[in-house]
Amino acid sequence: MTRKPVLALVGATGAVGGVMIDIMNARRDWPWGEVRLVASPRSAGRKMTVRGEEITVRALAPEVFDGVDIAMFDVPDEVSAEWAPVAAARGAVAVDNSGAFRMDPDVPLVVPEVNPEQIANRPRGIIANPNCTTLSMMAALGALHREHGLRELVVASYQAVSGAGQAAIDRLYAELVAVAGKQVGTRAGDVRELLAAAGLSAEDSPFPAPIALNVVPWAGSAKGDGWTSEELKVRNESRKILGIPDLKVSATCVRVPVVTTHALAVHATFERPVTVAGAREILEAQPTVVLVDDADGGAFPTPADVVGEDPTYVGRIRQALDFPNTLDFFVCGDNLRKGAALNTYEIAEKLAAELAG
Amino acid sequence: MTRKPVLALVGATGAVGGVMIDIMNARRDWPWGEVRLVASPRSAGRKMTVRGEEITVRALAPEVFDGVDIAMFDVPDEVSAEWAPVAAARGAVAVDNSGAFRMDPDVPLVVPEVNPEQIANRPRGIIANPNCTTLSMMAALGALHREHGLRELVVASYQAVSGAGQAAIDRLYAELVAVAGKQVGTRAGDVRELLAAAGLSAEDSPFPAPIALNVVPWAGSAKGDGWTSEELKVRNESRKILGIPDLKVSATCVRVPVVTTHALAVHATFERPVTVAGAREILEAQPTVVLVDDADGGAFPTPADVVGEDPTYVGRIRQALDFPNTLDFFVCGDNLRKGAALNTYEIAEKLAAELAG
Numbered sequence: 001m002t003r004k005p006v007l008a009l010v011g012a013t014g015a016v017g018g019v020m021i022d023i024m025n026a027r028r029d030w031p032w033g034e035v036r037l038v039a040s041p042r043s044a045g046r047k048m049t050v051r052g053e054e055i056t057v058r059a060l061a062p063e064v065f066d067g068v069d070i071a072m073f074d075v076p077d078e079v080s081a082e083w084a085p086v087a088a089a090r091g092a093v094a095v096d097n098s099g100a101f102r103m104d105p106d107v108p109l110v111v112p113e114v115n116p117e118q119i120a121n122r123p124r125g126i127i128a129n130p131n132c133t134t135l136s137m138m139a140a141l142g143a144l145h146r147e148h149g150l151r152e153l154v155v156a157s158y159q160a161v162s163g164a165g166q167a168a169i170d171r172l173y174a175e176l177v178a179v180a181g182k183q184v185g186t187r188a189g190d191v192r193e194l195l196a197a198a199g200l201s202a203e204d205s206p207f208p209a210p211i212a213l214n215v216v217p218w219a220g221s222a223k224g225d226g227w228t229s230e231e232l233k234v235r236n237e238s239r240k241i242l243g244i245p246d247l248k249v250s251a252t253c254v255r256v257p258v259v260t261t262h263a264l265a266v267h268a269t270f271e272r273p274v275t276v277a278g279a280r281e282i283l284e285a286q287p288t289v290v291l292v293d294d295a296d297g298g299a300f301p302t303p304a305d306v307v308g309e310d311p312t313y314v315g316r317i318r319q320a321l322d323f324p325n326t327l328d329f330f331v332c333g334d335n336l337r338k339g340a341a342l343n344t345y346e347i348a349e350k351l352a353a354e355l356a357g
Numbered sequence: 358m359t360r361k362p363v364l365a366l367v368g369a370t371g372a373v374g375g376v377m378i379d380i381m382n383a384r385r386d387w388p389w390g391e392v393r394l395v396a397s398p399r400s401a402g403r404k405m406t407v408r409g410e411e412i413t414v415r416a417l418a419p420e421v422f423d424g425v426d427i428a429m430f431d432v433p434d435e436v437s438a439e440w441a442p443v444a445a446a447r448g449a450v451a452v453d454n455s456g457a458f459r460m461d462p463d464v465p466l467v468v469p470e471v472n473p474e475q476i477a478n479r480p481r482g483i484i485a486n487p488n489c490t491t492l493s494m495m496a497a498l499g500a501l502h503r504e505h506g507l508r509e510l511v512v513a514s515y516q517a518v519s520g521a522g523q524a525a526i527d528r529l530y531a532e533l534v535a536v537a538g539k540q541v542g543t544r545a546g547d548v549r550e551l552l553a554a555a556g557l558s559a560e561d562s563p564f565p566a567p568i569a570l571n572v573v574p575w576a577g578s579a580k581g582d583g584w585t586s587e588e589l590k591v592r593n594e595s596r597k598i599l600g601i602p603d604l605k606v607s608a609t610c611v612r613v614p615v616v617t618t619h620a621l622a623v624h625a626t627f628e629r630p631v632t633v634a635g636a637r638e639i640l641e642a643q644p645t646v647v648l649v650d651d652a653d654g655g656a657f658p659t660p661a662d663v664v665g666e667d668p669t670y671v672g673r674i675r676q677a678l679d680f681p682n683t684l685d686f687f688v689c690g691d692n693l694r695k696g697a698a699l700n701t702y703e704i705a706e707k708l709a710a711e712l713a714g
Contacts, residue, residue: 019543152680156513156622158572158611173540176570180537183530184616184664186376186693191661208654213533214661215515215613215620217673217687222653226633226675235678248679252622252687254515257614258570259541265513265574265609267624276583296579297565304548304571307541316574318583321592322605323509330574330609336543 004033005352006067008092010083011074012037012057013046015166016097020074020341024050027345031352038064065090069355070348073097074341088125095347097129097340099229102237104128109240111135112346113288114142119350127347130241131233132163132339133219133253136262137331138241139312139338143286144279145242148325149271152248155234158256158263159219160303161211163335168206172257175200175212184213211257219253228253261303262335269326276317279327283314288338293317306332310342361390362712363424364705365449367440368431369394369414370403372523373454377431377698381407384702388709395421422447426712427705430454431698445482452704454486454697456586459594461485466597468492469703470645471499476707484704489520489696490576490587490610491594493619494688496669496695500643501636502599505682506628509605512591515613515620516576517660518568520692525563529614532557532569541570568614576610585610618660619692626683633674636684640671645695650674663689667699 011017017039024035035050037057044059058064060083065071071087073080073096080098087094101107101124108118109128119127130138141150161168178198184190191210192202209216220229235249256263283289292301293315301313312333320326333339368374374396381392392407394414401416415421417440422428428444430437430453437455444451458464458481465475466485476484487495498507518525535555541547548567549559566573577586592606613620640646649658650672658670669690677683690696 022543154511154624156609158515158613173538176533176537180533181530186379186617186691187665188662190664209659210661213615214659215615216659217620217622217657218654224652226650226652226673227678228654246679250624250677250680250683250685252513252624252673252685254620254622254687256515256572258572260543263572263574263611265611267511267607267609293583295581295583297575297585300574302566302571302573304567305545307547308544316583316609320607321584322603323607326607328607328609330611334543 004031005069005355006034006036007032007348008036008038008065008068008071009074010038010060010071012048013039013043014074015162016074016336016340019336020072020345021048021050023337023341023345031349031356036064036068062086062090065092068092070095070351072344072348074344084126085124093122093351094126095129095344096126097344099131099233101126102128102130103240109237110347111138111142111241111343112350113286114138115241115243116350119347119354129340129344129347130237131230132335133157133159133230133262133264134234134237134241135339135343136312136333136335137264137266139286139288140283140314140331141268142242143282143289144268144270144274147282148274150242150244150247150268151271152269153238154267155249155251156265157251157253158258159253160258160260160262160335161255162260163262164206169259171205171207172211172259175210179212207255211255214257216255217252219255258303260334260336261307261332262339263303264331266331267320267326267328269323271325273325274327276319276327279317288312289314291315300330301332303332307334308337309334310337312338361388362426362709363391363393364389365393365395365422365425365428366431367395367417367428369405370396370400371431372519373431373693373697376693377429377702378405378407380694380698380702388706388713393421393425419443419447422449425449427452427708429701429705431701441483442481450479450708451483452486452701453483454701456488456590458483459485459487460597466594467704468495468499468598468700469707470643471495471598472600473707476704476711486697486701486704487594487598488587488590489692490514490516490619490621491591491598492696492700493669493690493692494621494623495598496643496645497640497671497688498625499599500639500646501625501627501631504639505631507599507601507604507625508628509626510595511624512606512608513622514608514610515615516610517615517617517619517692518612519617520619521563526616528562528564529568529616532567536569564612568612571614573612574609576612615660617691617693618664618689619696620660620687620689622687624677624683624685626680628682630682631684633676633684636674645669646671648672657687658689660689664691665694666691667694669695
């Protein structure tokens with residue numbers, strides 16, 4: 001096509017939408033002829049600035065997709081479920097960051113540096129963006145899988161609260177203020193008492209337990225047999241992205257009092273022998289991975305040093321002592337950037353390049 | 358013997374020593390004829406109250422062990438290495454909570470509800486208490502192992518800072534005050550800047566990275582090939598306590614901003630089939646384990662609700678979907694109680710019963 005493509009961002013006024021606008025403002029290449037910002041009717045009319053241009057947010061309606069080539073959705077599952085097909089019916093390719101379509105066999109689930117070829121395979125005109133926890137490890141695992149053949153994955157997460165939305169961030173901040181300067185002592189319920197004394201009721205929290213000075217082994221919703229939605233997403237999405245339908249996966253997902261950036265302890269078993277030196281070489285050659293690793297512990301990634309960064313950071317790479325062909329390592333990735341907005345935008349960029357022929 | 362045994366507590370004025378005195382004060386049975394409190398010369402002369410009796414702390418010296426039947430050591434490795442043999446030479450059984458003797462083949466490593474028979478096997482007159490991280494999961498794993506035969510263990514820890522001593526607790530409190538009420542934004546280094554602005558230099562921290570609003574995948578010292586001392590303790594001590602010399606273990610040990618109570622995500626593979634219902638039954642029958650678990654997520658243990666409690670709390674028990682004979686579960690245990698002082702005291706109690714014949 002000769003005209004430049006038109007991009008829509010649905011959910012422009014949300015938390016991930018805001019990160020998306022930061023990403024767009026900082027991008028070097030700019031393939032778009034027009035950007036439309038779309039949100040719920042109550043946010044419509046707000047003005048937001050993208051690359052120096054003031055844009056008025058439009059209310060979500062079928063007409064906003066007319067003439068749009070690519071529509072990015074950063075909205076709750078039920079909004080995507082209803083509106084991504086509307087955008088597709090009006091001729092746009094919908095790139096959806098919700099969970100609504102990820103496991104639909106007619107919707108590819110894409111990480112551009114892992115399975116870019118899947119972008120072309122979109123019979124419904126919809127492409128899904130993976131869950132942030134899964135995404136945090138995909139760049140590293142995809143690169144290692146290509147060389148060594150991934151077979152098994154045991155994962156424990158240290159998940160930031162921002163993955164649960166603004167209310168979760170606000171709650172963590174409020175709880176921190178309530179406990180700071182206090183001794184929590186050695187009695188069960190100390191933290192709960194401090195929160196109650198500060199007027200922070202348990203019922204009002206997005207978390208099922210205190211999140212300050214605590215960790216909460218529960219993320220998402222109950223999916224039966226004790227598993228959470230988040231844990232099953234790690235399993236099912238990893239299988240689909242990597243194209244390994246029988247990949248063995250066990251995940252335990254735990255919230256920690258960190259604002260942004262998910263971390264994962266990964267125990268990965270491969271079909272073929274793998275060494276720490278070989279894994280380092282593969283990961284160093286992967287442009288979207290940064291290796292922060294040395295054997296004596298002077299260097300490793302932590303969430304506080306990875307927040308706001310685009311790449312996935314990998315460290316603590318160790319050969320498992322008792323498991324053949326197995327590596328243990330630690331991954332940190334900004335759950336709002338690569339884990340959400342950035343990956344979605346990278347898919348949109350790939351689509352723009354495809355349209356440009 | 359007809360007289361009641363004499364108990365010494367070496368390290369009475371330390372953090373674990375304080376918890377030990379709390380435990381002694383709360384104990385129903387009291388088999389001891391005399392308690393001696395021992396500490397470094399600079400703490401000698403201090404008066405502490407045990408069960409209503411004021412006791413003057415004595416300076417560590419060979420004579421303090423004369424007439425002592427059982428000497429509990431809650432002191433650094435190098436102090437135990439020197440003084441536990443002195444106590445043993447003077448006729449006491451030394452029960453040592455340091456890392457000095459744990460892997461000595463002539464020193465049993467004991468968890469009373471798992472391998473009590475090992476108490477009798479003490480040619481050096483020394484019995485070792487396991488590392489707190491290992492201990493947090495031993496009551497549960499020991500019970501499951503007896504029935505199903507443990508083969509493999511993949512563990513990720515969420516470790517409280519008090520395992521690293523009072524300086525670590527103080528640092529977490531100071532960092533919380535420095536970040537509370539501030540937005541940490543979305544840039545790498547935000548937390549570091551807040552800490553620096555509050556006068557908390559990185560060099561003065563017991564942690565190699567910020568611990569507030571962060572997690573730190575490093576505990577203990579470097580042991581080669583990327584492994585930490587803490588991770589190797591989990592492997593080697595689990596093997597010794599459970600009596601499975603070829604147990605396959607991979608551990609990743611991570612500090613989290615929690616004051617007290619370690620949590621562990623455990624992926625355990627057994628020789629024989631195991632069901633969630635069967636595991637629950639076994640754990641419910643284990644007096645030192647409390648099950649807080651329901652499949653739809655309404656109940657699970659968190660550190661804030663387990664601190665100060667004696668038992669190990671287990672929840673989130675799931676049958677691994679892709680790994681045969683494998684359970685995933687989440688454990689919380691107070692690292693200063695069962696993880697340190699309580700287990701040591703329970704060993705001393707068993708010895709007292711043995712002496713009473």
